[in-house]
Amino acid sequence: MEKLKNIEFERIIIVMTLIFLFIGLSWILIADNNLVGFILLGLGLVGVGFLFFFHLEQVKKFLKEFQWDVFTQKISYILIILGILVVVNLIASKRFFRTDLTSEGRFTLSDHTINLLKEIKKSEKKIKMIFFRSEVSMISTVEDLLKEYKARSSQIELEIVDPDRKPQMAKEYNVRSIGLPYGGQRLFGSVIILCNGLKEEVDVLKFDYRQVGGRVQPQLLLKENIEKDISSAILRVTKSKKKIYFSSGHGEVDLEDDEKTGWSTTKIKIADENYIIDKVYLPSLGKVPSDCDVLIIGAPQKNYSPREFEILDKYLDEGGHLLILLEPFVKADFNPLLNKWGIRTSNKFVVDPKSSYWFQPIIPLITEYSFHKITEKLKFATFFPTVTPVEILDKKPQGVDIQPIARTSDESWVESESRPKELKFNPGSDKKGPITIMVALEKKLDNNKDIRLVVIGDSDFASNYSISSYGNLDFLLNAINWVAGKEELIGIRSKTPQIREIMLTQQKINFILYTCVFILPALVIFAGVFIWWRRR
Amino acid sequence: MNNILSIIKKEINHYFASFVAYVVLFVFLFVGGYYFYIYVFEVRDAARVMPFFLNFMGFLAFLLTPFITMRLFSEEKKTGTIELLLTSPITETQIILGKFFGALLLFLIYTSFTLYYLIILFIFGRPDIGPIITGYIGFILLESAYIAIGILLSLTTKNQIVSGILTLIALLVFWIIGWIGNYFGRPMQDILQYLSFLKHFEDFTKGIIDSKHVIFYLTVIGFNLFLSVRLLESRETVK
Numbered sequence: 001m002e003k004l005k006n007i008e009f010e011r012i013i014i015v016m017t018l019i020f021l022f023i024g025l026s027w028i029l030i031a032d033n034n035l036v037g038f039i040l041l042g043l044g045l046v047g048v049g050f051l052f053f054f055h056l057e058q059v060k061k062f063l064k065e066f067q068w069d070v071f072t073q074k075i076s077y078i079l080i081i082l083g084i085l086v087v088v089n090l091i092a093s094k095r096f097f098r099t100d101l102t103s104e105g106r107f108t109l110s111d112h113t114i115n116l117l118k119e120i121k122k123s124e125k126k127i128k129m130i131f132f133r134s135e136v137s138m139i140s141t142v143e144d145l146l147k148e149y150k151a152r153s154s155q156i157e158l159e160i161v162d163p164d165r166k167p168q169m170a171k172e173y174n175v176r177s178i179g180l181p182y183g184g185q186r187l188f189g190s191v192i193i194l195c196n197g198l199k200e201e202v203d204v205l206k207f208d209y210r211q212v213g214g215r216v217q218p219q220l221l222l223k224e225n226i227e228k229d230i231s232s233a234i235l236r237v238t239k240s241k242k243k244i245y246f247s248s249g250h251g252e253v254d255l256e257d258d259e260k261t262g263w264s265t266t267k268i269k270i271a272d273e274n275y276i277i278d279k280v281y282l283p284s285l286g287k288v289p290s291d292c293d294v295l296i297i298g299a300p301q302k303n304y305s306p307r308e309f310e311i312l313d314k315y316l317d318e319g320g321h322l323l324i325l326l327e328p329f330v331k332a333d334f335n336p337l338l339n340k341w342g343i344r345t346s347n348k349f350v351v352d353p354k355s356s357y358w359f360q361p362i363i364p365l366i367t368e369y370s371f372h373k374i375t376e377k378l379k380f381a382t383f384f385p386t387v388t389p390v391e392i393l394d395k396k397p398q399g400v401d402i403q404p405i406a407r408t409s410d411e412s413w414v415e416s417e418s419r420p421k422e423l424k425f426n427p428g429s430d431k432k433g434p435i436t437i438m439v440a441l442e443k444k445l446d447n448n449k450d451i452r453l454v455v456i457g458d459s460d461f462a463s464n465y466s467i468s469s470y471g472n473l474d475f476l477l478n479a480i481n482w483v484a485g486k487e488e489l490i491g492i493r494s495k496t497p498q499i500r501e502i503m504l505t506q507q508k509i510n511f512i513l514y515t516c517v518f519i520l521p522a523l524v525i526f527a528g529v530f531i532w533w534r535r536r
Numbered sequence: 537m538n539n540i541l542s543i544i545k546k547e548i549n550h551y552f553a554s555f556v557a558y559v560v561l562f563v564f565l566f567v568g569g570y571y572f573y574i575y576v577f578e579v580r581d582a583a584r585v586m587p588f589f590l591n592f593m594g595f596l597a598f599l600l601t602p603f604i605t606m607r608l609f610s611e612e613k614k615t616g617t618i619e620l621l622l623t624s625p626i627t628e629t630q631i632i633l634g635k636f637f638g639a640l641l642l643f644l645i646y647t648s649f650t651l652y653y654l655i656i657l658f659i660f661g662r663p664d665i666g667p668i669i670t671g672y673i674g675f676i677l678l679e680s681a682y683i684a685i686g687i688l689l690s691l692t693t694k695n696q697i698v699s700g701i702l703t704l705i706a707l708l709v710f711w712i713i714g715w716i717g718n719y720f721g722r723p724m725q726d727i728l729q730y731l732s733f734l735k736h737f738e739d740f741t742k743g744i745i746d747s748k749h750v751i752f753y754l755t756v757i758g759f760n761l762f763l764s765v766r767l768l769e770s771r772e773t774v775k
Contacts, residue, residue, distance in 0.1 A: 010697075014697065014701075017701075018599070018704075021599070021704070021708065022599055025595070025708075025711075025712075026595075028715075048701060048704075048705060051697070051701055052701075055695065055697070055698055058693070058695055058698060059698070062692070062693055062698075067770075070770050071770075074766055074770060077766075078762075078763065078766065081759070081762060082759065085755045085758070085759055088751065088755065089730075089751060089752060089755055092747060092748050092751035092752070093730065093748050096747040096748075097745075097746070097747040098744060098745070098746040098747065098748075099744070099745050099746075100666075100743060100744050101666030101667065101669060101670050101743045101744070101745065102664055102666050102667055102742070102743035103664045103665075103666060106743070107742065107743065107744055144742065151746065500581055500582040500583045500661055500662045500663065500664070501580055501581060501582070501661070502576060502580050502581070502582050502585075502657075502660050502661035503660070503661075504576070504577070504580065504660070508660060509577060512572075512573050512576055512577075512656055512660075513573050515652075515656075516565075516569035516570070516572055516573050516652070516653065516656070517566065517569045517570050517573055520565050520569060520649065520652060521562050521565040521566040521569060524558055524561045524562045524565060524649075525558060525562050527558065528555055528557075528558025528559070528561075528562070529558075531552065531553070531558075532555055535553065
């Protein structure tokens with residue numbers, strides 16, 4: 001009788017244990033609050049332990065009967081096999097073969113990205129990606145994409161962080177959430193990419209209006225071309241630092257000068273953008289250094305010699321990247337170099353009474369820019385203390401894309417006199433605005449190189465005194481970055497998964513419910529009972 | 537080969553003669569069917585129902601496998617028929633493979649019932665066939681790994697319940713080891729996550745076949761079956 005009770009008791013424990021384990025695990029898998037799940041799981045494990053204790057005699061007997069000496073003899077053989085298998089898995093984890101069978105090729109990275117990852121493999125750089133994401137299924141697509149990067153490259157380390165759970169980490173990397181207007185839902189979706197102490201951030205969410213059931217509502221959506229953004233960011237962080245040379249010897253801007261007109265602060269700010277800065281005196285070298293990524297000519301006081309112009313001309317022709325900053329009133333004349341490219345400069349200055357810095361008409365304030373890579377993300381105004389016009393000639397060389405970037409207002413003019421008694425527009429001699437004060441030129445060459453040239457009619461805007469005000473710093477850095485050709489991977493098509501909606505009616509729902517949940521299992525039980533009955 | 541086939545046949549006959557096979561199948565279809573219904577109702581995207589469902593099926597199979605494997609050797613040992621088997625001209629490897637494929641075939645029969653869900657999906661929607669194929673391949677590999685572990689543990693005891701519980705614990709460990717890994721730093725984290733059955737199964741359900749995952753499962757299956765053969769060969773340890 002007691003034994004029977006024991007058996008029943010044991011059965012109850014087995015059933016309870018299984019139920020606890022099942023619900024506990026399901027809870028942890030499905031629900032957000034894991035605590036209850038872990039408690040249930042714990043109870044299940046207690047049940048398992050209890051059953052062990054219940055069968056202690058059997059466990060002891062098993063251990064006693066088990067012949068350990070024979071076992072240890074065999075174990076070395078087994079360990080060798082295990083070792084081989086571990087090695088096989090280690091090799092296999094470096095990947096041989098991976099194929100994506102989804103119809104849209106959702107998990108297939110573009111050839112551009114795969115080539116990029118191959119390049120990184122050669123350079124043996126370690127990349128860390130941290131994905132700050134909220135728990136929303138829409139963002140999972142990006143997580144899948146990042147996992148593909150990781151699967152394709154052993155050098156990529158991926159960490160997925162829920163910023164709501166680790167707010168200090170989100171703060172450390174300065175990750176912000178994006179939210180709907182009027183205090184709506186806020187979500188995180190940013191990929192931080194780190195390599196060589198460089199950091200890039202790719203935001204994957206955008207805010208847009210969508211038509212939902214006849215009404216237009218604001219919604220948070222995934223950006224397009226996320227793969228392109230991520231690959232471009234990887235490209236940027238993995239490239240070695242670019243080198244900027246400042247031409248010297250003609251009274252150019254002084255990179256070590258701490259005074260208001262010096263460039264010491266500016267130099268630090270440029271270096272922060274991942275550049276190595278050096279000076280070059282062209283006549284002594286006879287050429288532009290071969291490791292030069294950007295050559296900056298910063299407001300020389302004296303003119304360059306024809307020999308130097310030859311060097312610069314050759315440099316540009318072979319795919320050079322040149323940034324020229326000018327100043328009015330000086331003798332330096334760059335027309336011998338620039339006319340060929342359809343650009344003319346002078347040493348006159350621009351007066352702008354309508355849009356100026358603190359009502360000083362000789363310091364034009366630019367609030368609107370033409371559409372260009374340099375200015376597309378510029379949010380602030382920029383001011384230029386004494387600026388000289390940079391004119392685009394009607395006759396432009398072929399195959400060259402030349403754009404005016406910044407223009408003064410329509411009430412501005414080019415003052416023809418260098419020391420006018422009074423700042424007044426003279427219709428006869430002065431040229432009426434808007435006046436272009438900056439141009440950007442680009443020409444693609446056959447050998448995958450490109451010529452990039454930016455000419456700005458001022459250098460004071462980037463001096464220690466002005467660089468931190470308004471948008472001046474961004475303006476300068478954007479210009480340098482564009483001239484340097486900070487890479488963007490283009491031609492990566494975005495893949496948004498299609499939704500293949502199941503059109504459900506109440507009838508269909510009932511059909512699925514009854515056939516799947518009741519009829520099919522019931523048939524199985526009937527079959528079982530039938531066979532059992534027949535056997536009896 | 538004939539020996540293996542005859543064991544498989546014997547095993548399948550034996551399974552379906554007992555009521556356990558039907559109860560397990562009933563639970564499998566009842567719980568599975570309910571979750572399928574929930575996924576269809578909640579997700580409403582024909583391309584995403586099966587990945588969700590196959591993931592759940594992997595979980596369900598881990599709870600049900602011990603009920604099938606626990607009796608494989610424990611019962612034979614208890615009733616003494618193992619001696620008959622071992623003294624017959626059938627080799628130990630054949631016995632293990634026969635038992636393994638017998639249990640696997642049983643689960644394939646179970647799984648074949650889920651094709652009914654596929655038919656529903658194809659009638660009511662336009663599912664993506666790629667991830668379904670890879671998902672089933674992954675499920676079969678996962679289930680094979682469960683069975684291989686179950687066979688090994690069933691060999692260690694003649695008490696069915698102990699064998700079943702041991703298998704359940706072992707599978708549970710392999711299932712949650714990835715989460716445990718999250719509490720460790722690298723490289724421990726990487727190792728634990730590599731051992732997780734769940735992590736390797738995930739890609740299959742999404743539509744990806746990666747040699748890494750296939751080799752992982754084949755390793756687990758192969759090693760457990762190898763150990764089982766060794767254990768069976770050393771009869772002294774298997775009284």
